[in-house]
Amino acid sequence: MSTQSKDARYWRSFFAAELAVGQLKIAAGFYENANTAQALKQTCTLVDNLLKQIWQQGGINQRLCLIAVGGYGRCELFPYSDIDLLILLPENAESALFSQIETMIGLLWDVGLNVGHSVRNLTECLEEASKDVTVQTNLLEARRLIGSKKLYQEFTQSLNSMMNTGAFFDAKLKEQQQRYAKFNDTAYNLEPNIKESPGGLRDLQIIQWILKSQQKNSSETNSFFSSNTSNLPWANLVKLGIISKFEAKKIRRHQQHLQTLRVRLHLLAKRREDRLLFDFQNELATQLGLENTPKKRASEQLMQGYYRSVKFIGLMNEILLQSLQHRNDTSPPQIRQINKYFEAHDGFLEAKSPHLFQQHPSTILESFLLLQQHPELTGMSASLLRNLQRVKKLINKEFRQDIVNKKLFIKILSQPDGVNHSLRRMNRYSILGEYIPAFGKIIGQMQHDLFHVYTVDEHILNVLANLRRFAKPNLAYEFPLCSKLFDAFDAPYLLYLAALFHDIAKGRGGDHSALGTIDAKRFCLQHGLSKVDAELVAWLVKMHLIMSSTAQKSDLSDPQVIEKFVQLMGDERHLKALYLLTVADIRGTSPAVWNAWKARLLESLYYAAARELSANATLSNTNSIQQEIASRQAQSAISLAKYGLPQSAYQHLWDSFGLAYFIRFEVSEIAWHSRLLTPHLNAQQPIVRARLSPSGDGIEVMIYKQDQNDLFARICNFFDRMGYSIAQAKIYTTNHDYALNTFIVLDQYNKSVSYSGLLKYIEVELAEKLDRNSPLESPLQGRISRQVKHMPINSSVKVTRENSSNHHILEVVANDRPGLLANVAHKLLQLDILLHNAKINTLGNRAEDIFVISGKKNHLLDEERIKDLEVLLKISL
Numbered sequence: 001m002s003t004q005s006k007d008a009r010y011w012r013s014f015f016a017a018e019l020a021v022g023q024l025k026i027a028a029g030f031y032e033n034a035n036t037a038q039a040l041k042q043t044c045t046l047v048d049n050l051l052k053q054i055w056q057q058g059g060i061n062q063r064l065c066l067i068a069v070g071g072y073g074r075c076e077l078f079p080y081s082d083i084d085l086l087i088l089l090p091e092n093a094e095s096a097l098f099s100q101i102e103t104m105i106g107l108l109w110d111v112g113l114n115v116g117h118s119v120r121n122l123t124e125c126l127e128e129a130s131k132d133v134t135v136q137t138n139l140l141e142a143r144r145l146i147g148s149k150k151l152y153q154e155f156t157q158s159l160n161s162m163m164n165t166g167a168f169f170d171a172k173l174k175e176q177q178q179r180y181a182k183f184n185d186t187a188y189n190l191e192p193n194i195k196e197s198p199g200g201l202r203d204l205q206i207i208q209w210i211l212k213s214q215q216k217n218s219s220e221t222n223s224f225f226s227s228n229t230s231n232l233p234w235a236n237l238v239k240l241g242i243i244s245k246f247e248a249k250k251i252r253r254h255q256q257h258l259q260t261l262r263v264r265l266h267l268l269a270k271r272r273e274d275r276l277l278f279d280f281q282n283e284l285a286t287q288l289g290l291e292n293t294p295k296k297r298a299s300e301q302l303m304q305g306y307y308r309s310v311k312f313i314g315l316m317n318e319i320l321l322q323s324l325q326h327r328n329d330t331s332p333p334q335i336r337q338i339n340k341y342f343e344a345h346d347g348f349l350e351a352k353s354p355h356l357f358q359q360h361p362s363t364i365l366e367s368f369l370l371l372q373q374h375p376e377l378t379g380m381s382a383s384l385l386r387n388l389q390r391v392k393k394l395i396n397k398e399f400r401q402d403i404v405n406k407k408l409f410i411k412i413l414s415q416p417d418g419v420n421h422s423l424r425r426m427n428r429y430s431i432l433g434e435y436i437p438a439f440g441k442i443i444g445q446m447q448h449d450l451f452h453v454y455t456v457d458e459h460i461l462n463v464l465a466n467l468r469r470f471a472k473p474n475l476a477y478e479f480p481l482c483s484k485l486f487d488a489f490d491a492p493y494l495l496y497l498a499a500l501f502h503d504i505a506k507g508r509g510g511d512h513s514a515l516g517t518i519d520a521k522r523f524c525l526q527h528g529l530s531k532v533d534a535e536l537v538a539w540l541v542k543m544h545l546i547m548s549s550t551a552q553k554s555d556l557s558d559p560q561v562i563e564k565f566v567q568l569m570g571d572e573r574h575l576k577a578l579y580l581l582t583v584a585d586i587r588g589t590s591p592a593v594w595n596a597w598k599a600r601l602l603e604s605l606y607y608a609a610a611r612e613l614s615a616n617a618t619l620s621n622t623n624s625i626q627q628e629i630a631s632r633q634a635q636s637a638i639s640l641a642k643y644g645l646p647q648s649a650y651q652h653l654w655d656s657f658g659l660a661y662f663i664r665f666e667v668s669e670i671a672w673h674s675r676l677l678t679p680h681l682n683a684q685q686p687i688v689r690a691r692l693s694p695s696g697d698g699i700e701v702m703i704y705k706q707d708q709n710d711l712f713a714r715i716c717n718f719f720d721r722m723g724y725s726i727a728q729a730k731i732y733t734t735n736h737d738y739a740l741n742t743f744i745v746l747d748q749y750n751k752s753v754s755y756s757g758l759l760k761y762i763e764v765e766l767a768e769k770l771d772r773n774s775p776l777e778s779p780l781q782g783r784i785s786r787q788v789k790h791m792p793i794n795s796s797v798k799v800t801r802e803n804s805s806n807h808h809i810l811e812v813v814a815n816d817r818p819g820l821l822a823n824v825a826h827k828l829l830q831l832d833i834l835l836h837n838a839k840i841n842t843l844g845n846r847a848e849d850i851f852v853i854s855g856k857k858n859h860l861l862d863e864e865r866i867k868d869l870e871v872l873l874k875i876s877l
Contacts, residue, residue, distance in 0.1 A: 008107075011057055015050060015111040022046040023079065027267055036260045044077040047113065051085075052146045054111070058104045061097055063090050065147035065155070070116075073141035074208075076259075079266040080273075083108075084138060085117040086125070088151055093121065114272070122155055126162060133171040137209055165328055168213045172206050173321065184591070187310040188458035190303075190446060194262045195274040199310025201258050203317040204251070208233045210324050242323045243316075247386075251316055254309040261306065264288075276306065295507065300446050307444030307455065315385070315428065322348070322382040342370060348381040349374075357391040361399055364391065365408040365435075368426055372418035379425075388429055395434035406527045409435065413493040420468040423500075424461055433457075438504050438519050445507045453590040456506050462588035463581075464499040467492070470580060481603060482583055485576045494533055497524060498540035498581055517542040539574065540581055547582040551601040552841040553850045555730075556608060557666055559628045565605065566612045575613060579606045593843060596697040597727050597744060629662040632670060639671035650678045658735040664837075665730065668694060669742060677704055682736075686770040690759040698727060698746040701762060703770070707739040710776050712835050715743065716822035718769045720780045722762075723748050726821055729838035731852075748818075779826055780819030793846050795877040797870045799861075806860040807836060807852050810869070814877040816847040824851070827872045831865055832856060 026046065030039040048068075055066055070084035071077065087101055101119055108115045120128065129136040139159055144152040180198045183189060187199035195201050211233060234248040243251075264287055265273055268280050276284075285298035292298050326333075326346070336344040341363050343350055349371060351357070357364055367384070371377055380388070399405055412422050426432035433440025442456040452459055469475050470486035486492065497520065505515035520541045524534035546568060554561045569575040583602060587594045633654070637647055653674060654661075662670065676689055686705035693700045703715065712731065719726055724745040732740045768774075795814040802809055812824060821840065828835055828851075837852040855861050 011054075012107060012110050015054060015107070019046070019050055019112050022050075027079070030263060030267070034260070036256055036263055039263055040076055040078065040259070043079060044072065044075045047072070047077060047083055048145060050111070050113070051083075051108075054104060054107060055146050058100060058107070060100050060104060060147070063148055063151070064088065064093075064097065064101075065149075065151045066145045067147075067152065067155070068143045068145055069138045069141055071141075073138070073143045075143070078259075078262055078272075080114065080269075080271050081266070082114050082116045082272065085115060086139070086142065087117060087119045088125070088147070088155055089119065089121040090148075090151060091121050091123065122151070122158060125155065126158055129159065130162065133168065133175065136168070137172070140209060140212060163213055165213050169210055169325060169328065172210060176203070176206055186454065186458050187314060188307060188444070188455040190453055190455070191275055191277050192306070192310070193275050194258050194265065194306075197310065199312075199314035199317070201255070201262070203310075203313050204255055207317065207320045207324070210321070211236065214324065214328055237320070240327075242320065242327070247316070250312065254312050257305070257309045258313070276303070295509065303446050303455075304444040311428070311430075311444075315389070318379075319382045319385050326382070338370060338374065342367065344374070344377060345381055347376070347378045349377050349379070349384060350381040351384055351387070354383070354387065357387055357394065361391070361394045362402065362404045362408065364388065364395065364431065365405055365412065368422045368431070369408060369412050369415070371425070372412065372415045372422050375417065385429065388431070392430055392434050395431065400435060401526075403528075405435075410493065410527055410529075413496050416471075419493075419496060420461070420465045423464060423496075427457060427461060436500070436504075436523070439500065441508075442504060442506055447506065454588075456503050459588050460500060460503055463502070463584045464496055466584035466587045467495050467499055467580065470584075479583065479599075481606070482580055486580055489576060489580070491533065494529075494537050495540075495577060495580055497537045498544070498577070499584065501537070501541045502544045502581065502585065513542050513545060536574065536577065540577055543568065543578060544581055544585060547578050547602065547605065548586055548598075551605045552598065553839050553848065555664070555837055555839065556601065556604050557664055557730075559625050559663065562605075562608045562612055566609050569609060569613065572610065572613050575606065575609055589843075595746070597693070597746065600693075625663065629659055632662045632667050635667040636670040636674065639667065640674055643675055645675065645678070650674045653678055653681055656681060656734055656736045656738075657740070661732060661734065661740070664732050665742070669730075673702060673704075673740065676702070677740075680704070686767045688763045688767045688770070690762040692755060692759075693744060698744050699724075699759065699762070701743045701745060701766070703739065703741045703743070703766070705739055705770060707733055707737050708772050709832070709834075710772070710829050711739055711741070711770065712838075713776060713779075713822060713825035713829050714769050715741070715766070716825045717777045717779065718766050719743075719745050720818050720822050721777075723818075725842060726838075726840050727842075728840055731835050731837050733836075779822035795874065797873045797877070799866045799870060801860075802852065805854075806858050807854045808861050808866070810851040810853050812847070812849045812851070812873065812877070814847050816842050816845050820847055820877075821849065823876050824849070824873065827869065827876065828853065830872070831869055833861065833865070833869065834858070 023043075023046070026039055026042045029042070030036070051066065060066075065088040067073070067086040067088055068084070069086050071081060072084050077083070089097065098119070105115065105117060125139060129139055136159075142152075142156065142159075179196060179202065183193070183197050185198065187197050189197065193200060215236075234243070234251050237243045238245055238248050261276070261284065262274060264284055265276065265280060268283055268287075273280075281299040281302055285302040288302065290298040290301045293301075296304075329346075333345045334347075338344055338349070341352060341356055341360065343352055349367060351363070351367075353359065367380065367388075371379065413419060415422075423432060426435070427439075427443070433443050439457065439460075442460075445456040447454075447456060447459070454462060467486070470479060470482045471492065473483075476483035486495075489495065501516050501520035501523070503512060503516065504519055505512040508515055517538045521534050521538035524537050525531075529537070546565075550556075550561065550565050556562070569578070579602065583599075586598060586602075640647075640650065665673070672691075677683075677687065680687055683704065684706075686703065688701065688703055690699055690701045692698075703711070705711070712729070715729075716726065725748050726743055727746050728744040730742045734740055793813070793815050796811075798811040800809050800811075814820060821838075825835070832855075834854050834856065835851060836854060839850040841848045841850070853861070855865070
């Protein structure tokens with residue numbers, strides 16, 4: 001080995017050891033004293049010294065300059081953050097310099113530094129900065145490490161001279177809007193990004209960048225980020241009279257809170273990880289000394305602390321951006337009168353008196369109403385927002401009992417426009433939780449069901465936003481039925497009140513629907529609603545889960561199911577209101593939970609119930625079922641006639657299927673089955689047909705063959721291995737002992753496929769898998785998701801007797817995973833239990849499945865076999 005190679009190995013090992021030892025010392029010191037500012041400074045100093053040594057050891061030409069940029073440039077270097085570097089070249093640099101740089105960069109990576117670097121001369125820097133505001137921002141935070149001072153001075157002077165503060169402000173504001181959109185414009189995701197989410201550290205950094213761009217010619221610029229970056233920018237804002245010392249102190253406190261979480265997160269993950277994943281929440285809570293209580297887990301306390309910080313930071317971001325924008329605008333404000341208390345300043349609502357809220361507390365609510373009534377206003381002025389924060393405690397019991405304030409709040413809900421924006425503003429500015437104390441208790445409240453991806457308060461506001469979308473004619477194409485029903489509903493504000501209260505009792509223990517019902521009725525009566533309207537709102541809160549549960553867990557082709565549901569509704573007004581709230585509620589849980597299949601189920605239930613209510617049926621239950629069978633047969637015959645099939649062609653098929661068939665299946669299914677199976681009544685080989693679901697997501701698959709015990713297990717195995725989940729299974733055995741089953745299956749991974757080829761594949765391959773002579777495959781042992789590992793769902797198995805038959809109802813709640821349904825099927829097969837129907841309901845990572853089962857020949861299951869089933873399933877779940 002050459003001497004040069006030995007030297008390279010020595011220096012690589014030397015620098016790597018220096019970095020590793022330094023990082024261990026910093027981590028140990030941080031865990032001992034929890035001084036975040038010190039940890040960031042020490043990490044920065046460690047890397048500074050290491051880079052200077054490597055630069056010098058490599059003999060880099062001193063005409064070059066090594067510059068720290070980005071977060072590293074402002075001396076905010078988190079344990080595993082990227083180290084952003086600019087290697088500044090002189091103009092017309094010779095090729096030998098590039099060889100030196102290449103060797104040094106390779107050494108940096110070998111040592112263990114996560115380097116993000118660019119190599120440019122001054123002209124190239126200015127050119128890139130003019131094209132990309134991200135590059136310009138990075139360079140704005142430049143800090144010389146080593147190399148040519150003269151080149152660095154030319155660099156900073158050139159950057160300052162090219163700075164257009166107005167254009168920079170506009171570009172950063174647009175960049176923030178785009179960043180917010182990536183997180184669905186909410187800070188209240190259950191796994192937020194500490195750095196990038198709305199209200200995160202980036203919201204403070206944008207203020208620092210804009211302030212620095214505006215101070216580029218002042219004496220403060222060169223030192224702006226040179227020392228304690230956590231304190232200096234906010235001290236500058238105090239000097240400029242933009243914020244108070246108290247506000248600066250609160251900003252620093254919340255900034256430090258997020259920085260501390262980010263440092264701990266990096267050290268815990270042993271990598272650059274800025275997301276507060278479920279994987280780390282429990283351990284972070286333990287590190288911070290938080291403990292579980294009867295009402296709140298330690299991780300919930302951790303996250304509520306986080307949400308409080310991002311809420312304040314988001315508010316200060318709004319106030320400071322507005323203040324800095326006005327500071328940069330030297331033109332006199334345009335003032336317009338609004339009423340005797342308010343006026344508009346450059347499009348922002350402003351109080352005529354700085355003590356308006358203190359003198360007339362009702363104007364607190366009036367300010368939100370005025371923003372609704374004057375859509376030309378952008379929002380509240382910075383000074384009005386700051387004053388609002390000072391007086392929010394004026395919203396006390398006396399304020400809530402004031403009839404004027406009660407009328408103002410109902411008036412806000414009753415406006416034709418701006419309801420969603422007003423309530424979101426009220427929540428953002430901490431007014432809504434003061435006015436409705438029960439709402440204040442669920443702000444930042446996590447939900448551990450893994451299908452709600454937002455906190456309770458954010459979910460409630462999402463539901464209200466979804467209701468408001470039904471009111472917009474330009475969005476009627478999204479949900480035509482909802483838009484039609486909403487347009488005809490006499491008092492939309494009642495729906496908004498139901499949305500506000502439907503989950504307001506979560507986290508208290510007990511049934512949140514029942515507890516919320518009490519809160520809702522009391523609030524409505526206190527606010528002057530009639531007894532009828534108050535009872536409607538309370539009823540909606542109490543029943544808000546019923547429609548989704550019925551649609552997703554019951555057989556909607558069964559007239560008895562519809563009849564029972566209609567009895568709960570009472571009249572069409574209640575049905576319409578509940579349908580609108582239910583659609584808005586499910587859509588507000590998560591972007592992934594709602595799909596066209598759920599939409600179809602709810603719409604089918606609504607129409608079936610509406611028909612029943614409008615007919616005001618007085619027939620006996622038996623006559624009602626017979627009437628429904630006759631109706632389905634007649635409608636199916638009409639459909640089949642279009643294909644040239646007279647009733648005589650398929651009557652033998654219908655006779656063999658039995659009357660119960662016409663209760664189990666809908667008209668479209670009956671017509672499809674009849675058309676395909678008329679020539680194959682006694683088929684010896686399995687018949688499998690697949691089509692795109694005619695009224696929703698997914699694929700509808702029909703299986704017809706001589707009945708066999710392991711049929712359901714084979715079908716589940718097949719779709720598991722395809723990566724498709726079963727959304728619904730209708731299991732039926734004809735009078736001549738043939739299985740006639742239909743399945744709705746959904747793609748779990750949204751693969752891009754040719755549907756014609758896929759349908760043919762299902763028909764051919766599934767038919768082969770159903771051969772009773774081939775061995776039955778074991779269920780897939782699919783992995784549970786990352787979230788479920790850290791927020792497990794309590795599995796449950798419940799078996800109850802069905803009232804009107806020898807059937808039992810098996811209810812399974814478990815963590816969803818590939819192979820779950822096949823596992824249930826295998827256990828039923830193992831105990832010689834027949835399956836008659838299955839309703840599969842998946843909510844995020846939670847499976848809630850219903851099975852109708854019995855013993856052989858429809859005999860009632862004995863207690864011993866029921867216990868065996870419960871034990872087997874609990875062990876396997």
